[in-house]
Amino acid sequence: MNPPPNPQTHPIRILLVEDNPGDVRLTLEAFKDGKMDNPMDVVRDGVEALAYLRREGAYRDKPLPDLILLDLNLPRMDGREVLAAIKADPRLKFIPVVVLTTSKAEQDVVKSYVLQASCFITKPVDFNKFTDVVKGIDSFWLSIVTLPPGAHA
């Protein structure tokens, strides 16, 4: 039997689904600023996100992420559809999905939870607060939550 993943030696692997390069960089910078060096892959739309998670094409050798950071407004297939597809897929549905968006609209929040998002976070305008949020995500999923085994398969 595999021992439970040790957070010290196995930082959680993150998939960021985000189309805006400014946001991608900002998220990376926030991780850097928070002294977090989680391995992170970035895909730019919903179709690519599902291809990544289903290990199709160029993503054949990619391990499954421990955590998905998902933007809601994406080209081709938006975040709500991606979320629904993840939760409908038995191999993917245990991966926690953090919906990270600018939207504070009630219906987005409700819809996301209906679709079983693990949590819904509005990206703060203030960069320092954003860094705090990213740190919070990391420490919560890193040290508090026990992730399902097999996530590193």
Add this chain to the structure above:
Amino acid sequence: MASEKETETPPSGHGERIAAAADAVGTADRHFAEILNIADDAIISTDAARKILLFNHSAERIFGYRADEALGQPLELLLPERLRHRHEAHVRDFGAAAETARVMAKRGEIVGCRKDGTEFPAEASISKLATADGLVFTVILRDISDRKAAEQALQKAHDELEIRVAERTAELTEKNRLLAHQARELARSNADLEQFASVASHDLQEPLRMIASYTQLLVKRYGGRLDADADEFMQYAVDGAMRMQRLINDLLAFSRVGTRGKEFAPTPLAAVVERLRVSLRAAIEESGAQIRVGELPTVWADEMQMELLLQNLVSNAIKFRGDEPPQIDIAATHQDAAWQIDVSDRGIGIDPQYAERIFVIFQRLHTTADYPGTGIGLAICKKIVERHGGRIWVTPAPGRGTRFSFTLPDKEEARHESTAQSPDAPD
């Protein structure tokens, strides 16, 4: 009675009785002639060949012929040329009929012709009497010109009225159409506004966040590594972006008062005030505010919005407090089917010349440095109160400070349902 009298009369001679009878006949004839002449209707008799035998005073007056001009003439003299043929047929038909009297024609279908050639509408009936000399026809006729004229005037007035009603109806229909059109326009423009608010809140925030975050990142990574000017410029850029974000959020909150309001329900204001004591705890404790609450009613309202309204007013009172700890009074009075709620403070007060302006969105009386804020709070208050059918205004509080007052209609539902909702009342 009459027969009794007759029997009482002593018997008289035969000759006397004949004389009396002849006398009676003469009297009857005279009476009959008088009746003929004072009758208001024209009475005209003809023989079977329709020669006029009798032509009374009213006939003279109505037709303009003297009796001696009419007597012996054919009855057709009194009819317009175009109708004579039809009339002859009628009279012949009547002569042969079993009945002894008939109305000559339905009202208005008889037309008489005067001596001067003018025509007039008439009503007439005809009767026949068999005599030793053959059939005698008697026509009784009435000039109904006046009645016709009155009827026509009435009809005309009626027609005109109908035209006016039709015109007014058309006007109203047009106005209704316009109103319906305006209502649709308004609904559309509200939808546009809602759409705008949504765009403002989401799509505008995205680039704004880029500006703010990257400027902050610049400050973080390069602050102090450039010169003092660069640091100052970056700080202004960050402040501007932050402020714009607050404005966008406030604008969104403002637009949601109308579009995201909840249905009204009985709302006990006392409970609302207790909740806002909790939500404003930090500000209350920090300022040492004293909030005194009088007896407050249950009103028919959107509870969340009541809380937002009172919270805005109370936090305003705390914010604009002056040097001493704020003293805030919340009281209700009932007047003219409405509740008036007053929130008074002893703060810095408001110059009466700005009493209207403070309720306009983004209007501020102080610099952000002195009193931070976007100037949305009172605009939201006004919108909430107006959505509830009340009004809001500000007056100087007695002594010192400011008193905000707003009204809410006192709806029966609020009181009824509030008592119905108290199942724990002791029996």
